[in-house]
Amino acid sequence: xxxxxxxxxxxxxxxxxxxxxxxxxxxxxxxxxxxxxxxxxxxxxxxxxxxxxxxxxxxxxxxxxxxxxxxxxxxxxxxxxxxxxxxxxxxxxxxxxxxxxxxxxxxxxxxxxxxxxxxxxxxxxxxxxxxxxxxxxxxxxxxxxxxxxxxxxxxxxxxxxxxxxxxxxxxxxxxxxxxxxxxxxxxxxxxxxxxxxxxxxxxxxxxxxxxxxxxxxxxxxxxxxxxxxxxxxxxxxxxxxxxxxxxxxxxxxxxxxxxxxxxxxxxxxxxxxxxxxxxxxxxxxxxxxxxxxxxxxxxxxxxxxxxxxxxxxxxxxxxxxxxxxxxxx
Ligand code: NDP
Numbered sequence: 001x002x003x004x005x006x007x008x009x010x011x012x013x014x015x016x017x018x019x020x021x022x023x024x025x026x027x028x029x030x031x032x033x034x035x036x037x038x039x040x041x042x043x044x045x046x047x048x049x050x051x052x053x054x055x056x057x058x059x060x061x062x063x064x065x066x067x068x069x070x071x072x073x074x075x076x077x078x079x080x081x082x083x084x085x086x087x088x089x090x091x092x093x094x095x096x097x098x099x100x101x102x103x104x105x106x107x108x109x110x111x112x113x114x115x116x117x118x119x120x121x122x123x124x125x126x127x128x129x130x131x132x133x134x135x136x137x138x139x140x141x142x143x144x145x146x147x148x149x150x151x152x153x154x155x156x157x158x159x160x161x162x163x164x165x166x167x168x169x170x171x172x173x174x175x176x177x178x179x180x181x182x183x184x185x186x187x188x189x190x191x192x193x194x195x196x197x198x199x200x201x202x203x204x205x206x207x208x209x210x211x212x213x214x215x216x217x218x219x220x221x222x223x224x225x226x227x228x229x230x231x232x233x234x235x236x237x238x239x240x241x242x243x244x245x246x247x248x249x250x251x252x253x254x255x256x257x258x259x260x261x262x263x264x265x266x267x268x269x270x271x272x273x274x275x276x277x278x279x280x281x282x283x284x285x286x287x288x289x290x291x292x293x294x295x296x297x298x299x300x301x302x303x304x305x306x307x308x309x310x311x312x313x314x315x316x317x318x319x320x321x322x323x324x325x326x327x328x329x
Contacts, residue, residue, distance in 0.1 A: 004092030004299045007056040012307075015196060016198075020058065022093045028094045030070045032081065035322065037063035037089040037113060038115035039294075039302045039315040041210075041235055043160055047303065050238070053087075058301075060089030063319070064113035074271075077296030080104040084117035090299055092319060099267050102274045105282055112281060112288045115147065115314040118260065120277035120284070120286065121270075123151035125263035127159065130256060131206045131228040135160030138204040139193060140222050142178070142211040143235055144181060145172035145315040147167075147291075152208060153179040154286055164169065164195050166215070169308055175289070175312055187214070192221035203227060203251075213237035225251025232258055281297035289313030295325055 003020045025031045037060045043052040046059055062084035067075050075081070075098065082104050083089075083105060087098040104113045119180055126148075127133065138179035139156055143149045144165030156163050157180025167173050176184045183198045195204055203224035209215055210233030219229050247253050264270040280286035291313035294302040298317075305311050 001092040003058045003088070004296065005056050005058055006047055007289065008161070011048065012047070012303040014047065014244075015059065015300040015303065017297040019039065020091070023088065023091075023095045024068065025071055026258060028072070028098055030075055030081075030098045030101060030220050031068045031087075032065045032083075032094050032096060032270060033068050033307045034063050034065040035090055036065075036110050036114035036293075037091075037296075037317040037319055038084070038118060039299070039306065039317060040115075040118050041233060041306060042118075043090075044202070044303055044307055045234075050234075054153045058088035058091050060091070060317075061087055062086065062114065062118045063089040063094065063317075064110050065094075067101075068093070070098060074098065075101065080106075082113045082117055083106055084121070090296065090317060091321075094104070095280070100270065102278065105278065106279070108281055109290075111290045114316045115290070116248055116277055116288055117274060119147040119151055120288070121264060121273040121313055122148050122260050124158045124273045124276055125153050125154040125258070125260065126152050126159060126162070126208050126230060126232060129263060130208075130230045130258065131312065133159070133161050133256075137206075137299075138162040138190070138195075138199055138202075139206045139208060139316075140164040140166065140204045141181075141208045142166045142215050142219070143233075144176040144179075144184065145233075145312045146210070148210055148233075150175060150179045150289055150313055151286060153181050158285055160213045162199070162204075163193075164198070165209075166191065166213075167194075172312055179287075183241075191215075191218045195222045199209075204240070206230060208232060212239050220250045220253065221247060223250065226253065227251075228254040228256065230256050230258065291315055293318050316324070
């Protein structure tokens, strides 16, 4: 089968397109014909070696496609599925644990199905499970026009939570407002001061910071006393070690560094979040913006665009080529 393979850590140039052996399902796994794969920022951490993965490996962990073979005989061949726990998804075939497969309703576009789970369930746990956020509360979201950012903004806004979004361009500002943000700021603005000016003099209840190194200290300043800073990513690089006394001086604030894995480790919890996201997309509450569709052999370009901050919303790889053939990209 064709796949992207990484034999050494490094920049996008280490992603090689070529022929590799097809995977074989182990017990409890299902073999899938990949239609489209989701591209996530975490894929760049594995490529660079910031997150460790034995070499060589095929990047990616989510996508959509059709079941080729379920050795247990439970899922019929041809069933449309999506997944986000499928290491090696930048490939024509992948194996995924049967219990982590999600059925894709016919009305969901394959590009959306390919990218809805990882970013959608992340947005779901951020807004619903990190802190007790109620209608009228406020939050700040960095990288507010990115994949997770736009979804988290919509989920927060739909619950009546005021959103302060941070973005880097006028195009991204428009998208953040369209997703439901109340106030959109640029990184050069004084975030803490702007938040307080528009929030009755108070810091926000929760900061969701996926940017990391460049925004972390401003995030500590933008939150209210006893509020929560949720550092959930490191798009600008990992946060430098710091003195925990800072949490005291900013008003006894809470800091958490969560992962989707920990918020979906229980299969029932995984199913609850997957169901909530699928339902919200089907009923139109959640709009997944597909910001770019790339052929599989241009996966390196997708990583370049993502890391150069050129993209908005979610990115997908058209693995089967059907999207390209239909001229829909
Ligand atoms: P995005 O689509 O949000 O892309 C990353 C964005 O980060 C860019 O578009 C850019 O937006 C912003 N950014 C700010 N500074 C930089 C920089 N120096 N270099 C590159 N980008 C920068 O990606 P995802 O939606 O895939 O992921 C967003 C974050 O969420 C990532 O940090 C990711 O690791 C994290 N994540 C965490 C999960 C968890 O469970 N902990 C799960 C899923 C994702 P702008 O130009 O507006 O600043």
